[in-house]
Amino acid sequence: SQQGEEDPQALSIQEGENATMNCSYKTSINNLQWYRQNSGRGLVHLILIRSNEREKHSGRLRVTLDTSKKSSSLLITASRAADTASYFCATDILTGGGNKLTFGTGTQLKVEL
Amino acid sequence: DGGITQSPKYLFRKEGQNVTLSCEQNLNHDAMYWYRQDPGQGLRLIYYSQIVNDFQKGDIAEGYSVSREKKESFPLTVTSAQKNPTAFYLCASKGQAPADYEQYFGPGTRLTVT
Numbered sequence: 001s002q003q004g005e006e007d008p009q010a011l012s013i014q015e016g017e018n019a020t021m022n023c024s025y026k027t028s029i030n031n032l033q034w035y036r037q038n039s040g041r042g043l044v045h046l047i048l049i050r051s052n053e054r055e056k057h058s059g060r061l062r063v064t065l066d067t068s069k070k071s072s073s074l075l076i077t078a079s080r081a082a083d084t085a086s087y088f089c090a091t092d093i094l095t096g097g098g099n100k101l102t103f104g105t106g107t108q109l110k111v112e113l
Numbered sequence: 114d115g116g117i118t119q120s121p122k123y124l125f126r127k128e129g130q131n132v133t134l135s136c137e138q139n140l141n142h143d144a145m146y147w148y149r150q151d152p153g154q155g156l157r158l159i160y161y162s163q164i165v166n167d168f169q170k171g172d173i174a175e176g177y178s179v180s181r182e183k184k185e186s187f188p189l190t191v192t193s194a195q196k197n198p199t200a201f202y203l204c205a206s207k208g209q210a211p212a213d214y215e216q217y218f219g220p221g222t223r224l225t226v227t
Contacts, residue, residue: 004155031214042117042203042218043156088155092214098144098163099207100171101216103155 004089004104012110019076021107023089024069031092032065033101034074036085043088047074079111116140117219119204124224126198134189134222136204143209145187146216149173150201159202162187163209191224198226 007022023032031050035043049056049065049072056063062075076083086108090101117138126132136145144163148156158171162181176195181187187206191198201223205216 033214035218040201040221040223042220043205043216044218045215048214098161098169099214100158100161101146102158102172103148105155106153 004091004102006087006089006104006107008107009105010108010110012112013079015079015081015111015113017079017111019079019083019109019111021074021087021089021109023072023074023104025072025089025091025102025104026070027091027093029067029091030094030099032063032072033090033092034061034063034072035088035090035103037088037106038085046087076109079109081111081113083111084109117204117206117217119202119219119222121222122220124222126224126226128226129193130226131193132191132198132224132226134191134202134204134224136187136189136219137185138187138204138206138217138219139185140206140208140217141184142206142217143184144207145181146205146207147171147177147179147187147189148203148205150203150221156203159189191226198224200224 033048034046037043060077086106088106089104120135146161147159160179162168178190204219
């Protein structure tokens with residue numbers, strides 16, 4: 001089953017507004033990562049937050065992590081039409097076979113002009 | 114250019130045929146991964162390999178096979194035993210240094226089986 005569940009499934013906003021996406025997961029993690037996918041393309045890594053961190057910033061991105069609630073959020077500020085894409089959280093878990101990423105179901109973001 | 118290439122971009126096959134998807138990387142990464150993505154869904158791990166000549170089953174390995182004879186290459190064979198092979202297949206790689214957490218993805222292969 002999917003480790004991460006994301007909310008909302010889809011989000012439509014106007015350019016300049018902020019977009020917030022949430023991710024919940026089930027087991028202990030080493031870190032949590034957010035990826036972006038443009039339609040029909042591969043994924044691109046956006047930001048990583050370690051299990052001992054609570055908040056991290058990168059440009060217009062802000063990620064929070066609450067390990068007690070097993071949840072994370074991604075905030076994109078001052079959104080642009082070019083931010084239109086699907087966004088996935090992925091939890092990094094160490095297994096006997098090495099590190100594995102387990103992806104959430106994704107949030108489809110549409111930023112309208 | 115450094116990166117991951119997958120070929121072909123689109124692949125069509127008849128039911129009952131095996132098909133092999135190519136994944137090549139020149140990032141000198143030890144670890145490579147294969148994922149499957151269905152419409153509106155997240156990625157599910159099929160197989161992964163941490164080092165040459167070794168690989169592990171992921172969450173949905175049934176009906177798939179892989180090989181890792183070279184560091185640069187990790188081909189995926191979709192066999193006739195895979196009940197629903199039509200999907201978008203993504204390959205990824207990752208370095209093995211302690212600070213290497215990010216996975217780098219190829220552009221994907223969209224497989225349609227009729």
